[in-house]
Amino acid sequence: MATDATPSAIAADATPSATAADVVPSAPASGSQCGACNFLRRRCIQGCVFAPYFRHKQDFAAIHKIFGAKNASKLLASLPVSNRSAAAFTLSYEAQARLQDPMYGCVSEILALQQQV
Numbered sequence: 747m748a749t750d751a752t753p754s755a756i757a758a759d760a761t762p763s764a765t766a767a768d769v770v771p772s773a774p775a776s777g778s779q780c781g782a783c784n785f786l787r788r789r790c791i792q793g794c795v796f797a798p799y800f801r802h803k804q805d806f807a808a809i810h811k812i813f814g815a816k817n818a819s820k821l822l823a824s825l826p827v828s829n830r831s832a833a834a835f836t837l838s839y840e841a842q843a844r845l846q847d848p849m850y851g852c853v854s855e856i857l858a859l860q861q862q863v
């Protein structure tokens with residue numbers, strides 16, 4: 747009497763998939779630095795304002811060069827946690843644009859888009 751009672755996967759998987767907005771920023775694993783602290787060659791303390799948003803030091807290099815680490819830190823710390831991710835992305839985007847176009851920065855892209863309208 748060998749009854750094979752293995753349950754079969756009947757139902758389609760109805761679990762919601764995570765979207766980019768659902769991703770919760772997390773601190774780096776213990777013993778590792780965030781990208782910003784790695785770039786700045788300092789110890790990454792618990793609660794580092796950069797840790798959830800900058801994993802690689804290349805991400806932070808442009809921000810440090812354009813805005814300065816202290817200014818970026820102050821700006822992020824002054825915002826509610828829910829807005830910091832967008833601010834970090836915006837800082838990064840603006841810094842990259844400013845490096846590519848020191849005169850206009852991201853405004854050159856805005857002007858180019860305005861002319862298409």
Ligand SMILES: [Zn+2]
Binds near residue numbers: 783784790
């Ligand atoms: Zn850090």
